[in-house]
Amino acid sequence: MKVLLVNGSPHEKGCTFTALEEVAKTLNVEGIETEIFQIGTKPISGCIACKTCGKTGHCVFSDRVNEFLAIAGDADGFVFGSPVHYASAGGAITSFLDRAFYTDLQSGKQIFYLKPAAAVVSARRAGTTATFDQLNKYFTLSEMPVVSSRYWNMVHGHTPEDVKKDLEGLQIMRILGRNMAWFLKCKEAGIKAGVPFPEREERIATNFIR
Numbered sequence: 232m233k234v235l236l237v238n239g240s241p242h243e244k245g246c247t248f249t250a251l252e253e254v255a256k257t258l259n260v261e262g263i264e265t266e267i268f269q270i271g272t273k274p275i276s277g278c279i280a281c282k283t284c285g286k287t288g289h290c291v292f293s294d295r296v297n298e299f300l301a302i303a304g305d306a307d308g309f310v311f312g313s314p315v316h317y318a319s320a321g322g323a324i325t326s327f328l329d330r331a332f333y334t335d336l337q338s339g340k341q342i343f344y345l346k347p348a349a350a351v352v353s354a355r356r357a358g359t360t361a362t363f364d365q366l367n368k369y370f371t372l373s374e375m376p377v378v379s380s381r382y383w384n385m386v387h388g389h390t391p392e393d394v395k396k397d398l399e400g401l402q403i404m405r406i407l408g409r410n411m412a413w414f415l416k417c418k419e420a421g422i423k424a425g426v427p428f429p430e431r432e433e434r435i436a437t438n439f440i441r
């Protein structure tokens with residue numbers, strides 16, 4: 232089993248990475264494979280609502296979003312990390328997630344369906360819970376079980392060295408990793424035991440104009 236951890240920070244080895252690394256190390260101890268996917272520093276456009284993805288199955292812009300979507304189908308779980316920028320998720324990871332999740336929705340591929348997910352946020356000081364709420368909304372729209380920890384998944388720091396001193400934050404990351412590993416093993420055991428996936432319903436979309 233494999234968990235894909237997305238670093239939504241422009242800093243490849245920054246504070247968000249330090250938090251994700253702690254989750255990844257714990258997952259590895261639990262026998263779960265991990266990969267940290269960097270969204271990088273190149274510009275990531277927002278969604279232009281062209282809906283091309285509904286026809287082609289990938290985003291009209293060829294960048295890290297499509298590279299992520301190409302490997303996301305093979306992952307069993309996800310952790311999305313973001314630095315706090317102005318009390319919200321960073322602009323690049325917001326655009327990245329809008330396009331990744333919209334492509335999945337429009338294409339009907341359902342690569343996130345019933346796969347566990349967690350958000351991890353990093354701030355110098357404030358805006359963590361607002362950012363955490365923002366990221367969790369992608370999961371709860373996509374039928375992804377949200378894995379939690381003993382607190383809200385945040386670390387504090389302006390540098391990775393600061394984050395390493397945030398002992399509570401790092402413990403939250405380790406507990407998150409163990410909880411995700413446990414959930415993945417339970418899901419696998421359930422499937423092996425023949426527990427069927429939930430019955431699906433056709434989507435009803437009411438747009439509040441009729």
Ligand SMILES: Cc1cc2nc3c(=O)[nH]c(=O)nc-3n(C[C@H](O)[C@H](O)[C@H](O)COP(=O)(O)O)c2cc1C
Nearest residue numbers: 240245246247314315316317318354355356357389
């Ligand atoms: C544009 C920008 C906006 C920021 N806004 C906030 C903020 O609202 N609250 C906060 O505590 N830190 C804020 N920070 C600091 C970062 O959230 C913090 O240093 C974070 O841990 C950096 O993570 P990273 O190294 O993974 O990028 C901001 C940083 C930048 C670059």
